Amino acid sequence: MTGPAPAWITPGDPDGPDFSVCALVQSQDRHERLVASFSRRGFSPETTEHLAADNRNGNRFDGYSWQRALLTRARGRYVIFCHDDIELIDQGQDDLLARLDDLTALDPGWSLAGIAGGRFRPKAHTRPMLSFHISDIYGQDRRRGAMPARVETLDECFIVMRRSRPVLPSLDLSGFHFYGPDLCLQAELQGGSAWAVDFHLRHHGRGTKGPSFADCRARFVAKYARIFPGRTLHCTTGMVTFPADGADEAGPSP
Amino acid sequence: MTGPAPAWITPGDPDGPDFSVCALVQSQDRHERLVASFSRRGFSPETTEHLAADNRNGNRFDGYSWQRALLTRARGRYVIFCHDDIELIDQGQDDLLARLDDLTALDPGWSLAGIAGGRFRPKAHTRPMLSFHISDIYGQDRRRGAMPARVETLDECFIVMRRSRPVLPSLDLSGFHFYGPDLCLQAELQGGSAWAVDFHLRHHGRGTKGPSFADCRARFVAKYARIFPGRTLHCTTGMVTFPADGADEAGPSP
Numbered sequence: 001m002t003g004p005a006p007a008w009i010t011p012g013d014p015d016g017p018d019f020s021v022c023a024l025v026q027s028q029d030r031h032e033r034l035v036a037s038f039s040r041r042g043f044s045p046e047t048t049e050h051l052a053a054d055n056r057n058g059n060r061f062d063g064y065s066w067q068r069a070l071l072t073r074a075r076g077r078y079v080i081f082c083h084d085d086i087e088l089i090d091q092g093q094d095d096l097l098a099r100l101d102d103l104t105a106l107d108p109g110w111s112l113a114g115i116a117g118g119r120f121r122p123k124a125h126t127r128p129m130l131s132f133h134i135s136d137i138y139g140q141d142r143r144r145g146a147m148p149a150r151v152e153t154l155d156e157c158f159i160v161m162r163r164s165r166p167v168l169p170s171l172d173l174s175g176f177h178f179y180g181p182d183l184c185l186q187a188e189l190q191g192g193s194a195w196a197v198d199f200h201l202r203h204h205g206r207g208t209k210g211p212s213f214a215d216c217r218a219r220f221v222a223k224y225a226r227i228f229p230g231r232t233l234h235c236t237t238g239m240v241t242f243p244a245d246g247a248d249e250a251g252p253s254p
Numbered sequence: 255m256t257g258p259a260p261a262w263i264t265p266g267d268p269d270g271p272d273f274s275v276c277a278l279v280q281s282q283d284r285h286e287r288l289v290a291s292f293s294r295r296g297f298s299p300e301t302t303e304h305l306a307a308d309n310r311n312g313n314r315f316d317g318y319s320w321q322r323a324l325l326t327r328a329r330g331r332y333v334i335f336c337h338d339d340i341e342l343i344d345q346g347q348d349d350l351l352a353r354l355d356d357l358t359a360l361d362p363g364w365s366l367a368g369i370a371g372g373r374f375r376p377k378a379h380t381r382p383m384l385s386f387h388i389s390d391i392y393g394q395d396r397r398r399g400a401m402p403a404r405v406e407t408l409d410e411c412f413i414v415m416r417r418s419r420p421v422l423p424s425l426d427l428s429g430f431h432f433y434g435p436d437l438c439l440q441a442e443l444q445g446g447s448a449w450a451v452d453f454h455l456r457h458h459g460r461g462t463k464g465p466s467f468a469d470c471r472a473r474f475v476a477k478y479a480r481i482f483p484g485r486t487l488h489c490t491t492g493m494v495t496f497p498a499d500g501a502d503e504a505g506p507s508p
Contacts, residue, residue: 006277006289006304009324011314023260035260050260060265070263072417109425163326166422171363172445189443189481191426227443227481 015163016075018047018097024066025052025084026059030204033087041092048093049076052084063156063179064169071166079161085204086157089135099197100160103148111167111192112183113160115199117151118234128234131196136203147198153181154194155236157203165192173223177209177216181235185224209237269417270329272301272351277338278320279306280313284338284458295346302347303330306338317410317433318423325420333420336412339458343389353451354414357402365421365446366437367414369453371405372488382488385450390457401452407435408448409490411457419446427477431463431470435489439478463491 021038025031035050051073053066061069067081078100103110116132131145132155156179161167167187169179184194221242224231230244275292279285289304305327307320315323321335332354357364370386385399386409410433415421421441423433438448475496478485484498 004289004293004299004304006285006306007327008306008308009327010308011319011323015326031260035258039258045258050258052260052262054262054264065265068418068420069265071420072269073261073263111425164322165425166322166325166420168420168422168444170445171365171419186444190422190440191424191477223445 015077017049018077019043019093020049020051020070020074020076020079020163022051022053022067022070022074022079022081023084024055024061024063024081026055027084028056030084034082034084037088038092041088043093049074062174063176064171064173064182067161067169067183071161071163071168074163077163079163079166080158081156081161082158083156083203083205087202087204089200089202091200096160096199099148099199103195103197106148107150107193107195109165109192110195111162111165111187111190112154112194113148113197114151114154114180114194115158115196115201116155116236117149117180117184117194117196118153118236119145120150120152120194123231126232126239128239130234130236132236133198133200134203135200136205137207141200145196147196149196151184151194151196152188153184153233153235154196156180157205158199158201159183167192170223173216173219175212175216175219177213177237178220178235181233181240182220185228189227213237269331271303272331273297273347274303274305274324274328274330274333274417276305276307276321276324276328276333276335278309278315278317278335279338280309281338282310287341288336288338291342292346295342297347303328316428317430318425318427318436321415321423321437325415325417325422328417331417333415333417334412335410335415337410337457337459340411341456341458343454343456345454350414350453353402353453357449357451360402361404361447361449363419363446364449365416365419365441365444366408366448367402367451368405368408368434368448369412369450369455370409370490371403371434371438371448371450372407372490373399374404374406374448380486380493382493384488384490386490387452387454388457389454390459391461395454399450401450403450405438405448405450406442407438407487407489408450410434411459412453412455413437421446424477427470427473429466429470429473431467431491432474432489435487435494436474439482443481467491 131149225242373383385403479496
């Protein structure tokens with residue numbers, strides 16, 4: 001007796017569409033603006049599928065749980081995880097594909113590509129060194145740093161993942177903050193890398209941190225102080241230091 | 255102008271079949287024996303798909319690359335990664351589903367479930383403490399330790415992953431050894447857990463380590479000594495110690 005025929009898999013088997021655009025959606029209006037801007041800028045139904053994590057009627061997903069749920073459904077070669085309040089303006093699909101091709105030539109093993117992050121310097125340091133190109137409430141067409149730049153943190157507004165090399169968020173963190181830096185550190189622990197690339201878009205977000213920010217930050221620090229004692233991270237939301245003794249940041253000095 | 259309608263995703267969306275049985279296949283004969291044994295033991299075409307990483311004509315995949323490639327194709331709620339030389343004998347689908355349901359009741363957040371591993375004790379220790387139930391070249395129906403047991407290493411012959419909570423192997427390691435322990439450590443860094451459960455099967459493998467074992471072991475130690483200095487792991491292939499100073503195991507003492 002023999003069983004059913006298996007599906008034989010070889011390396012580099014073809015993928016689905018080029019892009020899965022995954023958004024964490026609280027506002028359908030904002031998301032419709034996002035989808036329309038992608039359509040205007042060359043992301044066609046032939047190359048792009050749109051997936052929406054449905055938080056329209058309350059937070060059924062948080063920042064650490066939605067990528068996992070959408071990744072099991074996404075078929076794209078590149079999976080974009082973004083806020084619902086971004087809008088493409090002067091750059092589009094051809095620009096993004098060109099930036100990602102450039103990045104692949106530079107670092108074939110890249111795992112994550114965002115548009116704003118803190119430079120990769122896995123030691124203690126104090127001088128902020130961010131890289132970004134963005135239009136947001138702080139100004140139009142703002143630039144800082146050279147790109148592409150290898151980073152150790154990424155802003156959550158726009159992060160591209162390769163479906164062939166996925167990175168999953170921490171299971172022991174929750175909330176709506178620090179999940180971009182968490183993804184970068186998980187990529188690093190896996191042996192992969194994260195980069196900021198020059199892909200200009202508008203982020204309509206207000207940038208408010210909210211009352212849960214301090215709590216998310218404390219749990220993020222408590223987790224990673226055990227793994228990276230003494231390291232400093234520069235996030236787009238500010239600096240974070242993991243105490244050298246691995247203890248909680250607010251605890252006593254050694 | 256609006257764009258295409260997105261797919262709205264909510265938590266707990268239904269999955270595909272119950273099982274994706276993924277094997278790393280060098281020998282088609284051995285794999286046919288595996289598939290036939292699964293069919294005999296209740297894994298039907300309705301509940302189970304078989305995927306085979308095709309190493310029949312040379313090693314196109316290694317132990318660290320094949321899960322990633324097959325996971326993008328797998329549709330099962332549970333994704334089994336196994337050697338091609340296992341065979342189900344007296345236990346089958348109903349037994350495995352029962353063991354996994356028990357495990358979910360015990361630890362709803364489990365990430366990996368294997369059949370043989372080293373108990374979870376994330377400190378230095380010297381006494382081996384393995385848990386398994388297996389028939390192999392060393393004997394029939396061999397048992398050690400109570401199960402289910404939380405583990406920090408798993409034997410690669412049979413590992414179940416939840417597709418909703420995937421764990422990916424290191425990108426900076428390669429070869430055919432230590433990828434089970436690597437998966438367990440990646441799960442732990444993600445904030446998840448690994449368990450050994452009592453699911454009896456036969457592993458026909460010879461258990462030979464081959465000339466590449468020492469090299470794989472050295473690279474595994476060099477990677478994790480930086481993350482877990484001073485920790486000792488008990489693998490089914492022997493004990494591994496990560497030096498306390500994070501240096502290479504063969505280097506000078508501090």
